[in-house]
Amino acid sequence: MKISGACTLSYEPFPYKDIWDPLGRVFNAFGFDRCMWGTDWTRSVGLLTYEEGVVEAFRITERLSDSERTALMGNTLRQVYNWAPARA
Numbered sequence: 228m229k230i231s232g233a234c235t236l237s238y239e240p241f242p243y244k245d246i247w248d249p250l251g252r253v254f255n256a257f258g259f260d261r262c263m264w265g266t267d268w269t270r271s272v273g274l275l276t277y278e279e280g281v282v283e284a285f286r287i288t289e290r291l292s293d294s295e296r297t298a299l300m301g302n303t304l305r306q307v308y309n310w311a312p313a314r315a
Contacts, residue, residue: 228257230299231265234280241279247290259298263307 233250237243254262266281274280285291285300305312 228253228262229265230262232267232270234284235267235271235274241275241284242287243280243284246284247288251290254295259295260303260306262299263304264299264301 230250230253233246234241234243236249237246239245264285268277268281271280285296291299304310
């Protein structure tokens with residue numbers, strides 16, 4: 228399940244607190260091992276800033292644990308596509 232453009236559906240300004248209950252239902256239904264974050268930036272560009280909608284909203288929320296955030300923001304994608312972690 229690709230989680231993208233969620234911030235554009237908010238009725239509230241950044242940090243878009245009203246998106247988390249609906250997203251929580253998606254996460255509960257599919258699990259973080261089947262959810263992957265995506266930007267949908269081409270649709271979002273006219274509605275919010277890249278930093279607020281694409282980076283910060285998912286990074287600063289208290290609604291995700293560190294392990295959930297890690298899974299959503301790249302780990303699940305790496306597992307699904309069998310990609311090796313990035314080297315430091």
